[in-house]
Amino acid sequence: MNHKFEMNDAEDRLVYVKPVAVSDLPEEVQDQAGDLQTLFAVHDEEGQQLALVADRALAFELARQHDMHPVTVH
Structure with missing residues (x-):
């Protein structure tokens, strides 16, 4: 079961x-955040913010649902 996999496709969706x-x-965003102290931003490879969500797990799930490969910024 060997299948070719194009790495460029995955990298484009990082x-x-x-x-x-x-x-x-x-x-305005602070008001909507309620009691949360931290939100999680999802950015494309050029740094453009795509989403802002309540927790890390939700950020990863959102990215995966849109066929993106999420990684954590250190």
């Missing part, structure tokens, strides 16, 4: 997940 302090976000 997204980065990083924690973001709610206090660093615009006031």
